[in-house]
Each structure stands twice: as C-alpha cells, then as structure tokens.
Amino acid sequence: MILLAIDCAASLCAASVYDADADRELGRSVRDLGKGHAEHLMAVIDEALGQAGKAYADLGRIAVSTGPGSFTGVRVAVSAARGFSLALKVPAVGVTTLEALARETRDALGPRRVFAVLDAGREEIHAGLYDETGAVLREPVVLSLTDAAAIAASGPIALVGTAARMVADAAATDKPFGFGPMLATADIGTYARIAAAKTPAERPKPVYLRAPDAKPQAGFVLPREEK
Incomplete structure (x- = not known):
C-alpha cells in the first residue's frame, strides 16, 4: 500500500509518500513556513509524489495530522485529506x-x-x-x-x-x-508509519482543544435590510 501523509499542524508544511508493505519512505517535501500552508500544500504534495515517482492514482491511504496545533493549519490539512479521500475513494486516517x-x-x-x-x-x-x-x-x-x-x-x-x-x-x-523532541510536531515519516498501522474508521476530524483566537466582530455587522 502506498500512503500519502500530510502535516500542517505547526510551522511546517510537510508531505511524505510511504510504501507500507516495504516500510520505506519513497519521497518527501518539507517547508518551514510559519503561515500560508493553504497556498503551499498542493505544491509540497506534488514534490513528494514526484520524488517518489508516484501519482495520485497510486495512493491507497491518506494520513493527516489532526492537531492539537495551529487552528488554521490543522483545518487546511484535514480538509485536504478528506477531499483526497473522497476523490480517490481511499480511506483517510487521522493521527494527533x-x-x-x-x-x-x-x-x-x-x-x-x-x-x-x-x-x-x-x-x-x-x-x-x-x-x-x-x-x-x-x-x-x-x-x-x-x-x-x-x-x-x-x-x-x-x-x-x-x-x-x-x-x-x-x-x-x-x-x-x-x-523526546521538544518540538510542536513530529517528523512527517512518523505520521505515515502510525497511520499505516491503524485500522481506518471514521473520517479524520481536527483536534481543537479550545476555541480559535479570531472571532467575528459582531459590532461591525450591518443590519439586514427589511423588504
């Protein structure tokens, strides 16, 4: 089974293509962004697939880091994983x-x-x-x-x-x-190995342990015009 793992939970935007049967990573791409994961994720995935010599059609499973971590980064990665799962008809597995x-x-x-x-x-x-x-x-x-x-x-x-x-x-x-490592997230290869050993269950969901810092500014909402 060929697995694609993605992680945007911290400053890194990372992807790994992993051969679960051979227990071998075939390709990876990691960018230390801080922010802007949504703009870079697809390019990072394409780089990892290209290095591995694989296409989306070769994938048998998607792995994704589900947090806790960056509210926006986690949402980007989980949304992408669920989209790939639906489009490719393969299971997606979440790893915290x-x-x-x-x-x-x-x-x-x-x-x-x-x-x-x-x-x-x-x-x-x-x-x-x-x-x-x-x-x-x-x-x-x-x-x-x-x-x-x-x-x-x-x-x-x-x-x-x-x-x-x-x-x-x-x-x-x-x-x-x-x-262990005093870091905000693990190596992308670790997510791949964990997800390969899991039994797919429900679709991955973000692990949000508190509400986002950004909230709508209700005081600036314009009143609806009655017709």
Whole structure:
C-alpha cells in the first residue's frame, strides 16, 4: 500500500509518500513556513509524489495530522485529506500531534510511558498520556501547568513537546525524566508509519482543544435590510 501523509499542524508544511508493505519512505517535501500552508500544500504534495515517482492514482491511504496545533493549519490539512479521500475513494486516517511525538520518544528511548505536552499559551498545556505500547491513557486535553506537573511527577515517565522542559521544571520530584523532541510536531515519516498501522474508521476530524483566537466582530455587522 502506498500512503500519502500530510502535516500542517505547526510551522511546517510537510508531505511524505510511504510504501507500507516495504516500510520505506519513497519521497518527501518539507517547508518551514510559519503561515500560508493553504497556498503551499498542493505544491509540497506534488514534490513528494514526484520524488517518489508516484501519482495520485497510486495512493491507497491518506494520513493527516489532526492537531492539537495551529487552528488554521490543522483545518487546511484535514480538509485536504478528506477531499483526497473522497476523490480517490481511499480511506483517510487521522493521527494527533501528541501521539506522533510520543511515538518518536518511544522509538528513541525504548518502551515507556510518555507524556506529550505542548505549550498552548495563556498558561495552558495541550497534553496526552500514552503507555509503553502507545495506547492512550489520557486523551488530548487542556491542562494547567500545575496539573500537568502533577501528572509528570506521578511516576516514571518521559516528556516530549514544546512544554516538556516547562513541565519538568514545575514537577516537584527528584525522579529523572527522559525527554523526546521538544518540538510542536513530529517528523512527517512518523505520521505515515502510525497511520499505516491503524485500522481506518471514521473520517479524520481536527483536534481543537479550545476555541480559535479570531472571532467575528459582531459590532461591525450591518443590519439586514427589511423588504
């Protein structure tokens, strides 16, 4: 099975073409954009397909990072994945940024519990807890720094994500922590490998743990003219 993975959850706009049967990446394209994912995503996908020597018709599955992360970036990637799934008549599989970061930590450090934590600003942490096999112990949730630190201090655990050091410093414990990548998203190849092993279920949905910062300016809405 040939799989296309895409990720726009953080500053990167990334695509990978992955041969699941051979467990081998065939092509990839990654751009560090910050913003503007919608304008670049199709070109990034085309670059990855071209490097792999594959066409859209060769794809048997779509993988997409579903967040938490950039509200706009996640929406762009998930919308694209669902569109490809519908047009190509292939399943789309969602992978959260937290489970992907946890997978990279286990790959680097060996089997262990992993607490994936992202700095969401406003003194909030986006967090997910995973066991030694990657099974979810705690679904993605918004925590205070105090609550996240308490979980980290509860037992042997590895920390990963942009808030990893912050949570470790706040944890009142002498127990040493293992650390994974202190990044906002995982390598695009990690999303591909996770999605290849999943059983497709419902269509992927964005993982939004809080409302978007941008809101309609209701005070500037013009009144409707009665006819």
